[in-house]
Amino acid sequence: MVFDTILRGGTVMDGSGKAGFRADVGMLDGKIAAVGNLTDARARRILDVTGRLVTPGFIDIHRHADAAIFRPGFGDAELSQGLTTIINGNCGLSAAPSGGTYQAEIFDYLTPVTGPLEALMQTDSMGTYLQAAKALALPVNVG
Structure with a gap:
């Protein structure tokens, strides 16, 4: 799968109340399609978000x-x-x-x-x- 965008290396705060965790977030067609280690994944655009929080809207x-x-x-x-x-x-x-x-x-x-x-x-x-x-x-x- 080729994502539209991957947010790479951020701390994901998923809104569940759990502690944040380091992960990549892959987006396709305006929606989150994958969360996890996407090191080998391809995307049209990759943003390095290391040191930043990735949250739901x-x-x-x-x-x-x-x-x-x-x-x-x-x-x-x-x-x-x-x-x-x-x-x-x-x-x-x-x-x-x-x-x-x-x-x-x-x-x-x-x-x-x-x-x-x-x-x-x-x-x-x-x-x-x-x-x-x-x-x-x-x-x-x-x-």
Whole structure:
């Protein structure tokens, strides 16, 4: 098997609570395909991560990125922090749905938290918001 990428020589922290262990991580088609001694394995790209931690992606379970996901470059800062998944609106404060009479009031309330709410963001129903969000090519998972 030829991997897309091998992370070679890092300390793997697998999230189980066990102590970290030295291993190589082989990735194929955007997924982890092997963990262990991959010294003899081939890859299109090999990164020496000796002295670094290799961890699962982190999940931010309380986020207000309702509007931010529509901004150019969204996800770059998140990925640099190890975030691969963010969850919006789980506290009941969300930009969608917010159409109709109270939309301007809700946007005024949310703007200090979310930043300016984008014109691209359709919020009259969750369906229209989610449809617009799905059309984005985001580098992180958004829920």
